[in-house]
Amino acid sequence: MNRQTLLGLGFLSPALLAVVMFFLLPVVLTVVFAFTNMSTSTGILGGEYQISESDLRRLPAAGVREEAVEMLAGADYAVRADTLALFAAEFGDKRAQELEALHGGASFDDRRAMERALKDLRRDPIRSVRERKAAAELFRISILGQRFPTEAAFVEAITALGIPEADQAALTEAAYTGWTFTTQNFELLWELPATWRYALNSALYVVLTLAFNVGFGLFLALSTFYLPTRTAQTFRAIWFLPRILPPVLYVLMWQWLTWDQGFISAILRPFGIEPINWMRHTATHAWTFIVLINGCVGASLGMILFSSSLRAIPETQLFAAQVDGANRWQQVRFVLLPQMRWPILFITSYQTLSLLTSFEYILLATDGGPGRQTEVWALAAYHTALSNYGGNLEYGLGAAYALALVIIGILLSALYLRFFNFRDLVAKPRIEQ
Amino acid sequence: MTTSLKGNWLLILALSLISAPLVIMYGFQLIDSVSRPAPGGIIPQEWELTNWRFLWERIDSARPSIWRVTLNTFVFASATALLVCAFSITAAYALSRLNFPARRFFLAGLIMLHAFPTITLIIAIFIVLQFLGLYDSLIGVILVKAALELPFGIWIMKGFYDSVPWEIEMAGVQDGASRFRVWRELILPQVKPGLSALLIFSFLAGWSEFILPLVLAPGADAQVLATYMNAVIADDTRPDYGLFKAIGMFYALPVIAVYLLFQKRLMNIYGGGTKG
Numbered sequence: 145m146n147r148q149t150l151l152g153l154g155f156l157s158p159a160l161l162a163v164v165m166f167f168l169l170p171v172v173l174t175v176v177f178a179f180t181n182m183s184t185s186t187g188i189l190g191g192e193y194q195i196s197e198s199d200l201r202r203l204p205a206a207g208v209r210e211e212a213v214e215m216l217a218g219a220d221y222a223v224r225a226d227t228l229a230l231f232a233a234e235f236g237d238k239r240a241q242e243l244e245a246l247h248g249g250a251s252f253d254d255r256r257a258m259e260r261a262l263k264d265l266r267r268d269p270i271r272s273v274r275e276r277k278a279a280a281e282l283f284r285i286s287i288l289g290q291r292f293p294t295e296a297a298f299v300e301a302i303t304a305l306g307i308p309e310a311d312q313a314a315l316t317e318a319a320y321t322g323w324t325f326t327t328q329n330f331e332l333l334w335e336l337p338a339t340w341r342y343a344l345n346s347a348l349y350v351v352l353t354l355a356f357n358v359g360f361g362l363f364l365a366l367s368t369f370y371l372p373t374r375t376a377q378t379f380r381a382i383w384f385l386p387r388i389l390p391p392v393l394y395v396l397m398w399q400w401l402t403w404d405q406g407f408i409s410a411i412l413r414p415f416g417i418e419p420i421n422w423m424r425h426t427a428t429h430a431w432t433f434i435v436l437i438n439g440c441v442g443a444s445l446g447m448i449l450f451s452s453s454l455r456a457i458p459e460t461q462l463f464a465a466q467v468d469g470a471n472r473w474q475q476v477r478f479v480l481l482p483q484m485r486w487p488i489l490f491i492t493s494y495q496t497l498s499l500l501t502s503f504e505y506i507l508l509a510t511d512g513g514p515g516r517q518t519e520v521w522a523l524a525a526y527h528t529a530l531s532n533y534g535g536n537l538e539y540g541l542g543a544a545y546a547l548a549l550v551i552i553g554i555l556l557s558a559l560y561l562r563f564f565n566f567r568d569l570v571a572k573p574r575i576e577q
Numbered sequence: 578m579t580t581s582l583k584g585n586w587l588l589i590l591a592l593s594l595i596s597a598p599l600v601i602m603y604g605f606q607l608i609d610s611v612s613r614p615a616p617g618g619i620i621p622q623e624w625e626l627t628n629w630r631f632l633w634e635r636i637d638s639a640r641p642s643i644w645r646v647t648l649n650t651f652v653f654a655s656a657t658a659l660l661v662c663a664f665s666i667t668a669a670y671a672l673s674r675l676n677f678p679a680r681r682f683f684l685a686g687l688i689m690l691h692a693f694p695t696i697t698l699i700i701a702i703f704i705v706l707q708f709l710g711l712y713d714s715l716i717g718v719i720l721v722k723a724a725l726e727l728p729f730g731i732w733i734m735k736g737f738y739d740s741v742p743w744e745i746e747m748a749g750v751q752d753g754a755s756r757f758r759v760w761r762e763l764i765l766p767q768v769k770p771g772l773s774a775l776l777i778f779s780f781l782a783g784w785s786e787f788i789l790p791l792v793l794a795p796g797a798d799a800q801v802l803a804t805y806m807n808a809v810i811a812d813d814t815r816p817d818y819g820l821f822k823a824i825g826m827f828y829a830l831p832v833i834a835v836y837l838l839f840q841k842r843l844m845n846i847y848g849g850g851t852k853g
Contacts, residue, residue: 153671165705173705188704375589397602508787522697
């Protein structure tokens with residue numbers, strides 16, 4: 145018993161590891177990321193602390209008092225014990241002592257002033273301009289534009305600036321450049337009119353394509369069922385190819401068929417019809433071809449599955465029907481279709497879920513265009529988080545889009561589990577040791 | 578039943594009509610890759626091989642060489658296929674034949690994963706790969722693709738194991754062999770057809786994969802044929818369909834070869850069937 149358990153778990157463990165890494169963890173992370181404002185500008189691995197010149201204006205709104213802001217904006221260069229120590233280390237104690245005697249406790253607004261102060265050194269002047277510039281940098285105490293990797297380093301720096309403790313918490317929060325937890329993604333989704341548009345597009349896409357898939361798949365399976373084997377095989381081969389051809393090539397063939405110098409335009413030109421891009425001209429054109437492109441792939445799967453379940457129906461039933469005088473339509477309607485209920489249900493439920501979440505063919509065919517007319521929910525998630533022209537990829541918002549699909553996916557696949565006789569699949573192993 | 582051509586002419590006519598667009602696309606895919614159509618037209622003027630120039634010269638200096646990209650694609654597809662097969666043969670056997678705690682739970686999980694649309698996880702996976710430092714590398718995409726194909730692989734292999742008679746196993750155990758030895762020496766040879774079908778299937782799935790390399794490995798070093806071809810199409814201001822189709826032909830050759838060789842076996846596995 146124990147050894148078998150060990151063997152079982154051992155056999156399972158590589159697959160389990162993969163499932164945990166690339167299924168469970170991403171599911172959990174999708175939930176987590178949906179509640180963050182993570183984006184290209186916040187980075188992924190946590191952020192730094194930085195106040196820039198332009199940040200100063202928004203600080204009062206973030207709860208930092210004016211005097212603290214002035215301190216941040218104020219004196220840039222100061223001759224103090226700590227800056228003098230840095231100077232001494234590089235340019236010698238003697239110069240440091242002289243500078244302290246001349247300008248100890250002074251502060252300067254810009255580097256030029258600081259450099260002038262350095263020119264006052266008489267005993268051992270710094271002659272090179274470049275060196276003076278480097279020396280002036282050592283007295284820089286402003287933290288504007290400076291990056292601090294940790295919160296502690298930032299707090300230390302603003303304490304050194306003399307920022308009152310009351311303002312430090314608000315300032316630290318405002319200075320953080322990394323991502324933070326927030327619920328604004330969902331508020332945004334709720335408010336944006338585009339959200340509803342994407343949801344409607346998805347619904348339209350799933351309903352139309354599914355109807356095409358199932359209807360056409362059934363038609364192909366039933367019609368080839370009645371044909372001589374060789375002819376049937378030819379047609380099945382034609383319709384099987386869309387499923388195994390690489391999507392990039394498959395969609396390219398449709399692009400060629402529909403572009404303004406492509407097949408359709410060339411065929412219609414003699415009839416006086418202006419050449420247009422038949423796939424992208426209007427939203428209706430785009431939807432038609434999206435349904436056709438996806439539909440041919442889906443119908444291909446439907447045809448294979450329906451054909452194999454048709455072959456499983458005993459021929460004697462059809463002979464009996466024929467003897468009873470049933471014509472072909474009646475055979476289909478009363479003998480074949482009733483026995484196809486399960487495969488049809490299976491294809492319908494399986495494809496509902498995969499159509500709802502797939503965006504590969506739409507991305508390749510219209511990329512959501514024209515305008516955003518064919519942008520479905522899954523494609524919107526992709527565009528928001530992984531590819532947009534603005535350049536700022538909003539991972540958090542994209543994850544919020546994806547979360548809706550993940551939840552639907554989990555609910556539906558759990559439903560299917562209950563639906564398709566689970567008990568048959570888990571027959572107990574017969575060797576008990 | 579009537580299976581003569583004569584009695585079915587109406588049906589054949591209807592099928593031919595609706596199949597025509599596909600046949601036209603296949604035909605011109607082949608023709609256009611080795612010919613040049615009349616300007617603005619579709620009828621081929623001359624036969625020529627200039628569309629295949631991408632094989633011996635760079636069509637664009639910024640692009641990696643086609644052979645490098647082909648090698649990447651081959652490595653990607655075969656590594657994925659091997660990983661899927663290696664993980665599936667053990668996991669599926671455990672789920673099909675071994676009795677261990679929480680087996681029902683794992684099986685339910687498998688069925689759920691099989692139906693679950695994994696593409697929804699791509700944003701999170703993108704970030705996981707960045708955490709792991711595997712972003713923009715072939716290894717990263719291989720691992721992800723293999724993991725995402727795994728539920729399907731286990732599902733198919735479980736079907737094959739389920740159809741192996743229990744008597745074989747009983748006999749082995751009776752003769753004193755351990756369960757491991759029984760699996761290796763008696764059961765594995767029985768599911769070899771299934772394993773080869775899964776290998777072919779996963780190879781094709783990897784060869785055709787587009788979204789994962791596009792998102793997870795966009796750099797030039799890890800480019801595969803799908804992303805290469807897409808980039809050539811997307812970057813061109815004036816579409817050169819002859820070139821696109823020639824690249825497409827080159828890309829699809831292994832797929833078509835495999836299809837012609839293993840058509841029947843593939844149809845079975847694409848239909849989710851369990852019999853080899």
